[in-house]
Amino acid sequence: MLEQLEQALAAEDPKFASSMEGSRRGGPTRLRWVVAVVGVLAGLGLVLVGINTTMWVGAAGFAVMVAAVAFALHPPRRGGGGKLAVVRDDGTTGPASSGRKQKSGSGFMDKLDDRWDRRGRDGWS
Template structure:
């Protein structure tokens, strides 16, 4: 029953379903934290070596520290939500229909033009 509800949600609103997939309260994973801390330590070591040698080594160390912190704080990428269809095939949610990119100015103009043609305006 729960699988059917999940499948119906994925078919109706695939954007919402994919945003809800794999959510957890912990934030970044433990491996990302370990890589981040290691990167900060290595970058700090390069900054200290750069003080004694050349400025470029210190700049590279600072760049390593910034990249490590950015990597550890960004959430991991998630896979696409798959939907099992009635005929038994599996595929990404919402693959059969076209998604609008947003409600921008051009989309609104297109909608107004379509409504104008349907309603018989001249």
């Protein structure tokens, strides 16, 4: 039944279905696990050496261990390029940097009021 739902989703919205494919695994890949284990072992070795020598070697070892675990748990980057687009008031899209600039003094409530006014003016329900 789940396969039928996946196939229906892929037929209905292929872009969304392809973006959800990577989240099925749920965890780090095998290479990330290997890098993390090697990094933690190297960091632990540096901590043990730092006990006998200087505190800075131990601190570097701890930093290596934290970085290795963070690398393993952080999801891998997707090949989408990561560029953001802005949808302007007239319905056109463009790069985020070319969007209109916000007033320096505009606050959160002002932005909400502007959205509410646009919603009523454009006839959104």
